[in-house]
Amino acid sequence: MQEQLAAILSRAETELPALDNRPAFEAAKARYVGPNGELTAVMKQMGTVPKEQRPAFGKAVNEAKLALQALLDRTLARLEESELAARLGPPIDPTLPCVDGTAGTRHPLTLVRDEICRILGTLGFTVREGPEVETEYYCFDALATPADHPARDLQDTYYLPEYARFGNVSRKADERYLLRVHTSSVQIRTMLAEPPPVRILSPGRVFRRDNADATHSANFHQIEGLVVDRGITVCDLKATLDYLFQSLLGKEAKTRFRPHYFGYTEPSFEVDFSAKHIAKIGKDWVEIMGCGMVDPVVLEEVGLDPQEWSGFAFGLGIERIAMMLYGIDDIRHFYANDTRFLRQFG
Ligand code: DAH
Numbered sequence: 001m002q003e004q005l006a007a008i009l010s011r012a013e014t015e016l017p018a019l020d021n022r023p024a025f026e027a028a029k030a031r032y033v034g035p036n037g038e039l040t041a042v043m044k045q046m047g048t049v050p051k052e053q054r055p056a057f058g059k060a061v062n063e064a065k066l067a068l069q070a071l072l073d074r075t076l077a078r079l080e081e082s083e084l085a086a087r088l089g090p091p092i093d094p095t096l097p098c099v100d101g102t103a104g105t106r107h108p109l110t111l112v113r114d115e116i117c118r119i120l121g122t123l124g125f126t127v128r129e130g131p132e133v134e135t136e137y138y139c140f141d142a143l144a145t146p147a148d149h150p151a152r153d154l155q156d157t158y159y160l161p162e163y164a165r166f167g168n169v170s171r172k173a174d175e176r177y178l179l180r181v182h183t184s185s186v187q188i189r190t191m192l193a194e195p196p197p198v199r200i201l202s203p204g205r206v207f208r209r210d211n212a213d214a215t216h217s218a219n220f221h222q223i224e225g226l227v228v229d230r231g232i233t234v235c236d237l238k239a240t241l242d243y244l245f246q247s248l249l250g251k252e253a254k255t256r257f258r259p260h261y262f263g264y265t266e267p268s269f270e271v272d273f274s275a276k277h278i279a280k281i282g283k284d285w286v287e288i289m290g291c292g293m294v295d296p297v298v299l300e301e302v303g304l305d306p307q308e309w310s311g312f313a314f315g316l317g318i319e320r321i322a323m324m325l326y327g328i329d330d331i332r333h334f335y336a337n338d339t340r341f342l343r344q345f346g
Contacts, residue, residue: 001042002060004042005039008064009064015028016072025076033069033072039061039065039068042064102343105342105343105345107342107345108326109318112318116201116318119243123240125200127200128200130183132179132207133179134178134180134185135177136175137175138180143184143298144301159177160176163177179207179219181207186202186224187224187226187313188298191302197227198226198311199226202223202225204221205219206222212332214329214332220319221317221318225312225314227311230310232293233293234267236312237291245273249273249275249325252277253273256285257269260292263295264298266293268290271287272286272287288316288320289315291312291315293312
């Protein structure tokens with residue numbers, strides 16, 4: 001019987017390392033240690049072994065069993081490793097030089113986004129990000145945009161009826177998921193998460209139902225700004241935006257505010273800038289963004305007392321600014337991934 005065990009082991013030692021797939025492994029495993037396997041067959045002979053030899057026999061069987069199990073474990077680990085390697089594909093070395101030798105360039109939208117964040121960073125603004133899949137609460141309700149507001153219309157907003165099944169953004173039972181229509185949702189997320197003073201920027205992609213043409217795209221990028229502190233006034237808002245546009249366009253740049261309406265700011269403004277020294281901008285006043293003083297109902301919604309805290313907010317489109325700064329005449333260039341276009345921003 002000792003010889004039988006030795007023979008089983010020695011066969012396993014040659015067979016198992018040569019296996020290269022799961023079905024073959026499972027079959028071999030059953031053949032060695034399964035209920036009808038070879039080892040089990042030897043164990044069944046226990047009854048025929050004279051009593052005084054049984055302990056030695058039991059010990060030998062046990063040792064063979066452990067050795068077989070170790071062999072099987074090693075084989076399975078090896079097969080799993082090669083299955084993983086097959087899924088990952090051939091190894092790559094990202095430090096090797098690229099075949100065509102040309103380095104990539106940063107995307108113009110990235111350049112403009114980073115420059116605006118850098119400029120306002122010198123005033124103490126830091127960046128917060130929020131999810132692109134949002135709920136109606138953060139995008140609309142908390143921003144005092146009522147259920148019958150046209151911006152919430154199916155014609156303007158992408159809703160995601162199937163998303164509830166994945167839902168990694170918490171929502172109330174009857175709330176719909178949507179692709180955020182603006183970065184203003186991050187105002188709410190920030191104020192709920194952090195006590196004032198707050199001074200944040202939130203760059204990101206936003207989505208609206210639109211047919212693409214030279215000036216429209218169903219997704220584009222915004223930067224949201226939010227300041228909440230004691231004693232914040234329209235002067236702080238105006239000075240911040242003047243500083244931004246003068247840093248971007250030169251000291252000669254000016255801004256002007258026109259009264260406007262947004263549900264979440266009161267008063268609200270549209271901002272125009274003028275940069276007559278830059279010939280390619282052409283027009284005298286160019287409409288560029290929306291802003292205002294955070295509406296007291298929004299502060300109350302996030303649990304802040306409007307008697308104590310006040311704030312301003314603004315939202316600007318990155319594409320619009322990039323098109324103007326670089327003289328780009330068609331918004332679709334940003335998304336076409338044409339390297340002839342992209343390389344110009346090296
Ligand atoms: N959310 C607005 C839009 O997408 C832009 C905006 C206007 C943002 C006024 C603000 C604001 O924070 O105060 O058109």
